[in-house]
Amino acid sequence: MNLKKQFLEYCRKENILFTDKHDRHYCSDASFLTLGDPFAVVFPKNEAEVKKIITYALEHRLAVTPRAMGSSTAGAALADGHAILMVVDRLGVCDQWGVRQRKPKVTIVDTELKPTEIRENDDRRLYAIVGGGLSTDELDRYLKKMNYHTAVVPSSGWSSIAGNFATNAGGNGTPKYGTFKDIVGYLKMVVADEQGVKTIEIKDRAEIEKMGGFQGTLGVILEIGVLIVPILKPSETENVVLSYESDDISEIGEKMGTLIEDTQKNCSFLNAEFLFIDPLLLNEDDALWENKELADLLRVKEGSRKMLLLYQGEKKGMRHLESIVKKYQGVRYRSISNENMNIMLGVRKAATGKSTGRVAIPGFEDIYVTKPSKLGMVLRKIFELCEGNLPGRPIGHQYIDGIVIHYRPQALVTREEYLKAWELNQKLTEEILNNKEYCTIKRKEHGLGLELFKLSDAQRREELSQLKQKYDPCNIFNPHLFSPNPKIQFIGEHLKI
Numbered sequence: 001m002n003l004k005k006q007f008l009e010y011c012r013k014e015n016i017l018f019t020d021k022h023d024r025h026y027c028s029d030a031s032f033l034t035l036g037d038p039f040a041v042v043f044p045k046n047e048a049e050v051k052k053i054i055t056y057a058l059e060h061r062l063a064v065t066p067r068a069m070g071s072s073t074a075g076a077a078l079a080d081g082h083a084i085l086m087v088v089d090r091l092g093v094c095d096q097w098g099v100r101q102r103k104p105k106v107t108i109v110d111t112e113l114k115p116t117e118i119r120e121n122d123d124r125r126l127y128a129i130v131g132g133g134l135s136t137d138e139l140d141r142y143l144k145k146m147n148y149h150t151a152v153v154p155s156s157g158w159s160s161i162a163g164n165f166a167t168n169a170g171g172n173g174t175p176k177y178g179t180f181k182d183i184v185g186y187l188k189m190v191v192a193d194e195q196g197v198k199t200i201e202i203k204d205r206a207e208i209e210k211m212g213g214f215q216g217t218l219g220v221i222l223e224i225g226v227l228i229v230p231i232l233k234p235s236e237t238e239n240v241v242l243s244y245e246s247d248d249i250s251e252i253g254e255k256m257g258t259l260i261e262d263t264q265k266n267c268s269f270l271n272a273e274f275l276f277i278d279p280l281l282l283n284e285d286d287a288l289w290e291n292k293e294l295a296d297l298l299r300v301k302e303g304s305r306k307m308l309l310l311y312q313g314e315k316k317g318m319r320h321l322e323s324i325v326k327k328y329q330g331v332r333y334r335s336i337s338n339e340n341m342n343i344m345l346g347v348r349k350a351a352t353g354k355s356t357g358r359v360a361i362p363g364f365e366d367i368y369v370t371k372p373s374k375l376g377m378v379l380r381k382i383f384e385l386c387e388g389n390l391p392g393r394p395i396g397h398q399y400i401d402g403i404v405i406h407y408r409p410q411a412l413v414t415r416e417e418y419l420k421a422w423e424l425n426q427k428l429t430e431e432i433l434n435n436k437e438y439c440t441i442k443r444k445e446h447g448l449g450l451e452l453f454k455l456s457d458a459q460r461r462e463e464l465s466q467l468k469q470k471y472d473p474c475n476i477f478n479p480h481l482f483s484p485n486p487k488i489q490f491i492g493e494h495l496k497i
């Protein structure tokens with residue numbers, strides 16, 4: 001019997017769920033990249049099954065790739081023909097039959113990791129310890145009745161909290177709380193060494209910070225403790241949309257980029273997001289056109305472009321915003337309701353991938369512009385290369401030390417258009433990231449994915465190697481991510497239409 005059949009037989013005997021179908025779904029993740037077919041795809045429902053799979057992998061010299069929701073846009077959750085793809089999205093969140101539970105198990109703890117309850121006007125730093133497969137959306141639904149939420153929520157609110165930590169995700173809350181490496185205070189993991197497979201707990205914040213962004217290369221997270229914070233009261237919250245419209249993309253970028261530099265120095269936000277409005281964003285019959293406060297923000301004159309900056313935060317942190325904006329001629333300041341800001345943040349989230357009738361192809365993601373005043377140059381180059389080829393829209397976030405841009409060409413579902421989009425992404429990367437004038441760095445969030453080693457600096461490579469030696473000395477978890485020259489293969493090449 002060949003090894004694959006032997007392994008699947010073992011899973012059957014141990015009652016571990018697996019799929020032996022040739023399932024395209026598991027050949028890629030949200031990156032549209034591929035390493036081919038995984039050796040096998042398994043779905044453990046608890047710690048015991050995780051340990052059995054890892055023990056088998058150790059004994060048979062197979063690699064293991066943990067994968068939760070597979071929302072990595074950088075190819076972090078892919079396995080090749082020598083690796084078991086271990087789908088871990090049910091860990092700590094399902095019952096004994098493997099059914100995902102609507103009411104998750106959540107333990108609130110203080111900084112000493114002692115169980116506690118949320119008090120009125122609580123000003124302590126609190127963590128929620130949850131199963132590794134839980135998403136921020138699920139945790140926030142649970143916390144809402146206590147008027148709390150996860151400190152950082154990526155646009156992919158349904159991605160797992162362990163996956164967010166493993167990719168060091170950023171999101172809503174990052175301008176104030178940092179990225180996931182800054183907000184995790186506890187890990188329970190399955191790791192392996194020559195002696196076998198074991199479960200460990202990690203409580204040291206400095207160690208956890210180093211592990212943020214480890215991308216499944218050290219072990220499998222079973223439980224994770226994540227920072228939770230009170231929901232801001234509407235009476236203490238300011239919600240502002242700034243808009244600027246012009247037919248000159250460089251002018252928009254320069255003006256808004258300089259304004260961003262100004263607000264970075266003089267304001268503090270909980271959320272600071274931007275998007276561009278284009279006709280593919282909303283259908284003509286979208287209910288938002290009936291929204292009196294928002295409809296005109298979403299409209300753009302033919303031939304023009306409109307950039308929206310969405311700012312949400314405590315009133316006191318945003319008290320200088322209106323006077324700052326007055327210095328920038330033509331920029332409109334609009335204070336909106338809390339409810340409408342949540343709608344606008346939803347529109348911004350949808351704008352990442354939403355394009356009526358098209359697919360947004362990832363590849364030119366997470367471009368960190370360290371000097372926001374260079375935004376005009378960067379946008380001009382993007383549009384120069386893409387316009388007339390495929391539609392697309394820049395979106396992104398403002399962080400404390402720069403801005404992050406995502407741009408995805410939007411292709412029709414044909415091989416030809418997919419490949420065109422991929423080519424555009426390559427061209428954008430080459431022209432913008434290889435030119436120092438733009439002050440850009442590739443991927444400061446969303447994880448480095450397949451390029452973990454290639455894009456890390458010497459110090460980080462050393463740190464990752466030391467962590468690997470400490471937690472995974474047998475090198476079974478995602479070993480391919482330690483390659484300085486990873487093979488980047490686009491799934492679009494396999495499209496049959």
Ligand SMILES: Cc1cc2nc3c(=O)[nH]c(=O)nc-3n(C[C@H](O)[C@H](O)[C@H](O)COP(=O)(O)OP(=O)(O)OC[C@H]3O[C@@H](n4cnc5c(N)ncnc54)[C@H](O)[C@@H]3O)c2cc1C
Pocket residue numbers: 029030065066067068069070071072073076077088091132133153154155156158159160161162163164165166167168169170171214215216217219220221222352353445446447478
């Ligand atoms: C529409 C969309 C919006 C997005 N928005 C954001 C955003 O705002 N900010 C941002 O930073 N990213 C964003 N992303 C990227 C992606 O959502 C994040 O990288 C996410 O955190 C990955 O979580 P996941 O559960 O999907 O993990 P996966 O993609 O399944 O895995 C990601 C990595 O984590 C590891 N991993 C997962 N679970 C475990 C575990 N239990 N133990 C050990 N390792 C594990 C995997 O091995 C892999 O290396 C977005 C993606 C999409 C598709």
